[in-house]
Amino acid sequence: MNYLEFEKPIEELQTQLEKIQEAAAKSGMDVSKITSEMEEKIKEARTKIYGNLTPWQRVQVSRHPDRPYTLAYIDYITEGTFMELHGDRTVKDDKAMVGGFGSIDGKTVMFIGQQKGINTKMRQIRNFGMPNPEGYRKALRLMKLAEKFNKPIVTLIDTPGAFPGLEAEERGQGEAIARNLLEMSQLKVPVICIVIGEGASGGALGIGIGDKVLMLENTWYSVISPESCSSILWRNWNNKERAAEALKLTPNDMLGNKLIDGIVPEPIGGAHTNHEETFKIVKDVILKNLAQLEKLDPKKRVAQRIDKFCAMGVVNEEEL
Amino acid sequence: MSWFKRIKEGITTSTKEKKETPEGLWYKCPSCKKISPTNEHAQNKYVCLNEECHYHEKIGSAEYFEILFDNNEFIELNDNLTAGDPLEFVDTKKYTDRLVDTAKKTNLKDALRTGHGKVEGEDLVIACMDFSFIGGSMGSVVGEKIARACDYCIENRIPLMIISKSGGARMMEAAFSLMQMAKTAAKLSLMSEAKVPYISFLTDPTTGGVTASYAMLGDLNIAEPQALIGFAGPRVVKETIGKDLPKGFQTSEFVLEHGFLDKIINRKELKAKLAQLLRMFKN
Structure with missing residues (x-):
């Protein structure tokens, strides 16, 4: 421990x-x-x-070394039926993004998520959960596959960001994420997105357009990590705690600002203290939300999804 | 030796007769250092007069509207929107103060203006970013104006062009600004369903959340020459790989070579080519 x-x-x-x-x-x-x-x-x-917990402490819990990662959730929830599917059909298979079919209580669901490594070697192979463009394109390919065969989609978000490497730029990291945002907003099947760890910026949002966007209790979601925010705004890393406060990145803040749809409670002391309990809670949440979403007509579901995201933002409108 | 000797003592021009050179009469190209008269440079669409250089000076919405819209005539859309401060954000100064100061300095309300006008007689809505407003950062106002421009274009069946020039998302609006990526992409998906053309025009610089949303989603992605276009900034990429970046990395030409741009168009030819494209979509 x-x-x-x-x-x-x-x-x-x-x-x-x-x-x-x-x-x-x-x-x-x-x-x-x-x-x-x-x-x-x-x-x-x-x-x-x-x-x-202060916002900064919550950020630390979201990165707790004993916290479960995406594949652990999927394996438990699908009771070992998960069939991982690989590759973007263009460049390669990105190990920082995983996906595939699995069944929950006999029902087939497409699972997709960023995957962090569980030890030093795996962390490298998983690129610390930072996908390259191929990862986002694999995710989109699998989402389209699910849509074709009318299977709902569950994405699990846990990333410190999209990988800012040289090859990522060459292969269009920006385009890959942008394409996912556009395509996901039009998916005809139910989409549930759950932040299970870190929700860093475009790298998280790239698989984050859903009918229901939920956050586990000890996670964060924002436009930038507190560390990078501190380094840009204050030109050093010493203000990360202040940045964490200012960014309003906790689930409570995000829900209060109507930027997410709900918070998923964790066992007392955080997900890392009781993995199985956490998985059970998440499984129930998925089942409950799927049942609700499947009642809606696909057209209406898409329209509601788009309207929800379009309502986000705060502007002052002067009288004309 | 006499010509070395000054015959008249002192400077003889009286202060009254001295001629001041007016400020800003000359423009010095930051790339090739060529000096040219400001008015000629402006007439040349702010492109360096040196044929071999063609450096495109950064310009704002006022200049792009003037360059593109016939007779500089357009109806500005939603110019009554200004930024809120939902997070009461304070860094080295208060976000609300920053907004007021920037508005005063730039005479702009936020980092994007939208206008409906004609380009060689063809209807077009242009949404143009202003880099001078907090680094052209995308906050709620930018997202909302683009969203409304999309609605307007769908309703009136007019093509849309977004001119991007931005460092990315506006940090002072944190997750609100992140969600503008989702919002603009969702609206563009409606444009796409409605089959209304959308041209994305990327200028120097286009990075971060803007690249990862509307800037890369055009039916056509077109850029100005030599613009910096990327997702992560060059400094971040350099830190990641721990090496110097190859020459020309993340320029328009680089991005075109890698398949993410349809075309690079020199600003001087932009209006004519744009009108040609608009007619091709129509006829």
């Missing part, structure tokens, strides 16, 4: 508990009472800390 700076009180309690259990195992003493007391204390500490 890894602990973040502000999780130290939890870590201390956890270490104490482990010591007691170790001692008990050696001596054979009955420690069930003290163990349950300690567990209660840990839960309390978690509730307290996670009830009052």
Whole structure:
């Protein structure tokens, strides 16, 4: 288990508990009472800390090394039926973007999402969850495939951004994302997008145009990461906490500003403390929203989706 | 040796008779350093007079409207929109103060103006960005004006041209500005369904969220020569790869070579070629 700076009180309690259990195992003493007391204390500490996260702390939780990534969600939700499909049919297979069919309770769904690596080697192969243009084109190809066979689409968003590399520019990173925005707004099948970790800018939005856009409780979504925002506006990285506040990037802020449709709760202490519980919650949310969206006529669904995004923004209109 | 010797002492021109050179009479090309008279440079559509250089000076909406619309006549659309400050954003200064200061300095209301006029007699709506307004950044006003221009074009069946010149999304509007990418792309999908032509004209510079939304979505993507066009800025790409960038990286010519532009058109020929294209779509 890894602990973040502000999780130290939890870590201390956890270490104490482990010591007691170790001692008990050696001596054979009955420690069930003290163990349950300690567990209660840990839960309390978690509730307290996670009830009052600052925006910057939430950003840190969204990047927690023990947090589950896209494929883990899909594998659990589809109960092992996930069939990964590869390649954009043009350049190559981008490992930072995954997708394929899977069934939830017997129903076929197209899953798509950015994938971060689970260890050093995989992080490199997955390019830290930063897709190249091929990734966005693979995602679009799979979405079109789903549309053709009338299967709903679920995207899981978790990326520090679209990859800003030389080849990405050569192969049209901007065009790839732009095309997805346009095509996704016209998809005739239901689309649910869930931010499960980091929702950084165009790289996230490139698979983020949905009938329902949801965010897990400890995630962020904005036009730029707090670090880059700090470096551009204040010319250093020291203002990242301030930038995190100013960007209003938390799920609560995003919902308040009507830029997303809902927040998905996480287990107490964050998704990283209980993966299975998190997956269950997400699965229920997907099923509930799909049932709702499937009732709508496709034309109406598309019109509502477009109207929703077109209503976003705040302008002053002077009387003419 | 006498000619080295000054016969008359002191400067003899009296202050009254001194002639001042008027400010801004000359334009110095930042690329080839050629100096040319400002009025000739303006008549040349702000393109360097040196035939081999052709440097396209950055210009704003006022200049593009004048260059493209017949007799500089057009109806400006939605010029009553100004930016809100939904996030009460403060960086080194308050966003509201920044808006007021920029408006005063530039005489603009935001980073995009839309006008309906005629180009060689052909109806066209032009949405043109102004780089001088907070780096041509795309916030809610830019998104809303483009969205409304699309509605107007669909309703009246008039082609749309967006002239992009922008550093990307406006950070002071954070996620609101991110969603303008979604909003403009969604509206352009309606234009596309309605089969109303949309020409994207990319000028120096077009980067970030603007490239990743409406600038790359034209039925035709056309650029000015030598413009910087990209998603990530060159500095970011350089930091990512840890090497110097190849010469000509992210220029219009580079982007055309890689297949993302239909054409590069010199500003001096823009109006004629644009009118020709509009007639081709129509007839």
